[in-house]
Amino acid sequence: SFLAQFKRFFRRGGKLELANVTRQMATLLKSGIPLAESLDVLIKQIENIHLERVFRQILEQIIQGDNLADAMAQHPHVFSGLYIAMVRSGEMSGKLDDVLERLADYTYKKQILEEKIKATLAYPIVLLSIGFLVVCILLFGILPRITSFFIQNKIQLPLLTRIFMGISTFFISIYGLIFICML
Numbered sequence: 001s002f003l004a005q006f007k008r009f010f011r012r013g014g015k016l017e018l019a020n021v022t023r024q025m026a027t028l029l030k031s032g033i034p035l036a037e038s039l040d041v042l043i044k045q046i047e048n049i050h051l052e053r054v055f056r057q058i059l060e061q062i063i064q065g066d067n068l069a070d071a072m073a074q075h076p077h078v079f080s081g082l083y084i085a086m087v088r089s090g091e092m093s094g095k096l097d098d099v100l101e102r103l104a105d106y107t108y109k110k111q112i113l114e115e116k117i118k119a120t121l122a123y124p125i126v127l128l129s130i131g132f133l134v135v136c137i138l139l140f141g142i143l144p145r146i147t148s149f150f151i152q153n154k155i156q157l158p159l160l161t162r163i164f165m166g167i168s169t170f171f172i173s174i175y176g177l178i179f180i181c182m183l
Helices: 002-010 014-030 035-045 049-063 068-073 081-093 096-153 159-172 174-182
Strands: none
Touching: 014 035, 014 049, 014 096, 035 049, 049 068, 068 081, 081 096, 096 159
């Protein structure tokens, strides 16, 4: 579940393609092409294999007599509750093409905003990772070497330095390994 969410978080283009497919479906419906034929045309143009499979299943359900909202509700990982509710209201009002066009705009803008947020969050995450790496190198690589030099020469160290040396020694010891494994 976590891995699937992680992959979904970093997957690009799926929602943008959904926005494009939604816009194309709106255009086809506005031009008077029936829903089943519109879906058939769209399926041939979808590049994302997963999205194509979803729309094939939706087309099969439409052919069997289901409405579009119910067919989309079978795929909650692709269509949000808002998306399905809007399609359902568009079907009931007879303005499905207008609703799909608005949904395409909404989906596109939402995806662009999500990508901007991810890009904004990437910088602090990189800085924190680099900072953590530097601290680990200092605590586990450099500080133990310096400590042995000071111990051999019997030099009295400041309290803060002794605290960091104790932390370093603890994490290098078996107890540190047990502590890390418990996290």
